[in-house]
Amino acid sequence: MKIYMETFGCTFNQADSQIMAGLLEETGGKIVKSPEEADVIIINTCYVKQPTEQKITNRIGKMQAQFPQKKLLIAGCMVDIDPEKLKKLAPQAGWIGARRINSAPEVVEAVMNGHLVRETGHGDDVKTCLPRKRSNPLVHILQICEGCLGKCSYCCTRFARGRLQSYPVSLLRAEAEQAVADGCVEIQLTAQDTAAYGKDTGENLSDLINQITSIEGDFLIRVGMMHPKNIEDDLEAIITSFKNEKVYNFLHLPLQSGSNQILSDMNRGHTVEEYLDIVNHFRTEIPELSLATDVIVGYPTEDDDAFQDTLDVIQEIYPDFLHISKYHHRPGTRSSLLPEIDHQTMKKRSRQLNDLKVDIATANNRKLRDTHQKILITDKGSKGGYIGRTNSYKTVVVEEALPGAFLDVEITHSLSTYLKGKISK
Structure with a gap:
């Protein structure tokens, strides 16, 4: 049986596809690189933003038109968030809900035998220590928990991912040990909210980080997105764990709005x-920290x-990475009951914020010119060269390198999105 998979969305979704x-x-299937070769096509969906929804619905339609004879399976968040739309869009497709990937x-197998099977709902399957086909053999995505504790008024992802389920520290450490033994040099801790880890089990994120950094070997850990409200009761310990030389000096902390009124409206x-x-x-404790943040532009109650x-x-915060999303109503959310603001106003604000983002990123990266940095090579560039990351998770492109190597480089050029370097002699 030959299976072709396409994945949309976040790091967590990518890990779902790899599992x-x-x-x-493991059960006898073969993953192929094109839909033409496949018996079954699986599209693993994201539904967090309206433009992504549009891209996915177009892709599902195109796949059905191009390959009507092939079996189609839809996986991921769309299955649980918008089943009615999916039934109309792909009436013959099987489903695998976001928490039913096991x-x-x-x-x-059932779909290949002509049965229409749709697995949905919030199961309690543990996704740790399962077989994995990594898209990059050097990078392991470690899902530490699924679901969240939040009730943000604009977010539909929580309808798919459900309540928080943290995986045991012992199993996560075992999976990380295996990844390092397999030759992985970067471990990405991922969740809908890594700061929520253990709040349902009595464990905590700082202990988990300390457990993984104690594993022998040369590798670095990237800690994924943290919700500000869930970090405060473990803040000191998390900062201490970040000081370990095996942890990237990188903090992803979404702001979403600089207005307290809008933050309240967003819940x-x-x-x-x-x-x-x-x-x-x-920043006081880790001066070389890179900050990534997210902002939603044009929430329904946002004024000038x-x-x-x-x-x-x-x-004020001068972030190194800024992810900007224009607000769109999402299915089932509380904010979708409010009228959207004028789209031209939203566009203008987004452009203004993006201009500021580019100016800040350019200035931050310019400071690194002519400095010497230690980088970890994790990938080959799509347009040539090799991709490395500094200790603060800045992207550096070098001409020649061995994937998986730690290198000392001198930064020769800086742009808003990446740096160029040459290997130090």
């Missing part, structure tokens, strides 16, 4: 002041003053 591929190969082999559970306290605390507040906060 499904591993399970399918059942992929059974669903694929974020934190204030701007609390956010700034966390950032300042990290609220947007200016966001510009002011971004100017």
Whole structure:
């Protein structure tokens, strides 16, 4: 049985696809590189943003038109968030819900035998220590928990991922040990909210990081997105764990808005002041820290003053990475009951924020010119060269390198999105 998979969305979704591929190969399937070769096509969906939804619905339609004779399976968040739309869009497709990926082999086999199977709902399957087909043999994505504790008014992902389920530290350490033994040099801790880890089991993120950094071997850990409201009760210990030389000096802490009123309307559970306290605390203890943050532009209650507040906060925190999303209503969310703001206004604000983002990233990266950095090579560049990361997770492109190697480089050029370097003699 030959299976072709396409994945949309976040690091967590990519890990889901890698696990499904591993399970399918373990049970006799073969993962192929094109839909033409396949008996079964699996599309693993993301549904967090409206443009992504549009891209996915177009792709599902195209696959059905191009390959009507092939079996189609839809996996991921769309299955649980918008089943009615999916029924109309792909009435003959099987489903694998976001928390039911462990059942992929059974669903694929049933679909191949002519049965329409749709596995949905919030199962309690543990995704740790399962077979895995990594897309990059040097990088291991470690899912530490699934679901969240939040009730953000704009987010539909929580309807797919459900309540928080943290995986045991002992199993996560065992999976990380195996990844290092397999030759992985980067371990990415991922979740809908890594700061929520253990709040349902009595364990905590700092202990997990310390357990993984104690594994022998040369590798680095990237800790994924943390919700500000869930970091505060473990803040000191998390900062201490970040100081380990095996942890990238990289903090992904979404702001979403610089206005306390909008944060309240979003039901974020934190204030701007609390956010700034966390950032300042990290930067005091880890001066070389890179900060990544997220902002939603054009929330239904955002006026010009609220947007200016966001510009002011971004100017103050000067983030190295800024992810900007234009607000769109999402299925089932509380904010979708409110009227959307004028789309031209939203576009103008997004452009203004993006200009600030580019200016800040350019200035931050310029400071690294002519400095010497230690980088870890994790990939080959799509346009030539090799991709490495500094200790603060900045991207550096070098001409020649051995994948998986740690190198000393001199930064020769800087752009807003990456750096160029030459290997130090």
